[in-house]
Amino acid sequence: MIYLDYNATTPLCEPARAAMLPYLDRHFGNASSIHSAGREARAAIDDARDRLAAVLRAKPHELIFTGSGTESNNLAVLGLARSQRGRGRHLICSSVEHHAV
Numbered sequence: 001m002i003y004l005d006y007n008a009t010t011p012l013c014e015p016a017r018a019a020m021l022p023y024l025d026r027h028f029g030n031a032s033s034i035h036s037a038g039r040e041a042r043a044a045i046d047d048a049r050d051r052l053a054a055v056l057r058a059k060p061h062e063l064i065f066t067g068s069g070t071e072s073n074n075l076a077v078l079g080l081a082r083s084q085r086g087r088g089r090h091l092i093c094s095s096v097e098h099h100a101v
Contacts, residue, residue: 023041027040027041028041049063069098070098073100073101074100
């Protein structure tokens with residue numbers, strides 16, 4: 001098969017897949033839950049955030065994980081709108097933006 005929709009989704013590379021398998025197979029708790037599986041999931045997310053922040057030379061609280069491109073776009077547009085609040089009441093986008101924008 002020739003796959004030409006990488007803009008929508010891409011297959012995981014093998015190292016990423018191997019790193020994710022324990023969390024998909026065994027450690028899949030809700031990170032907002034207080035039970036042991038939830039605490040394990042929260043610890044894994046916090047560890048990932050800390051490690052990614054170190055690579056990016058950022059502070060962990062500066063990183064936001066979202067559940068989708070749509071959620072990410074909405075967060076970015078809302079942040080832009082709030083930061084430019086005093087400059088007018090319109091945001092302009094084009095037809096080539098993501099459908100969520």
